[in-house]
Amino acid sequence: MPTERINRTEDRTGVVAVMWGKQQGDTFGNVRVGIERHLPPTGDGPGPIEAEDSQPLTRTDLNALIRTLRRARDQAFGTDE
Numbered sequence: 001m002p003t004e005r006i007n008r009t010e011d012r013t014g015v016v017a018v019m020w021g022k023q024q025g026d027t028f029g030n031v032r033v034g035i036e037r038h039l040p041p042t043g044d045g046p047g048p049i050e051a052e053d054s055q056p057l058t059r060t061d062l063n064a065l066i067r068t069l070r071r072a073r074d075q076a077f078g079t080d081e
Contacts, residue, residue, distance in 0.1 A: 005036070014038070019053070030056045033065070 001021035008014045015036040022029040034053035041047040057065070 001030070017051075017053075028059075031062055032056055 001019050003017055003019045006016045006018075015038075017034040017036055018031070019034065020029060020031045032053045032055070034051055036049055036051040038049055039047040
């Protein structure tokens with residue numbers, strides 16, 4: 001299943017992951033959004049990663065999510081030129 005991760009630009013401690021795919025014979029694809037959080041190290045090496053994925057989203061769900069993210073971005077940071 002292809003996955004793209006969007007890292008926090010400041011400290012790279014949190015990630016939004018978008019996963020998608022379509023199995024052979026499926027009528028519709030499968031899209032999920034997940035949150036990954038890098039926890040502090042507990043000893044040698046990097047700390048553990050805590051992750052949680054959404055249930056599969058429909059095309060209607062994704063369109064609503066995209067509209068909401070655009071509205072949130074524009075209200076928080078202003079519109080793009």
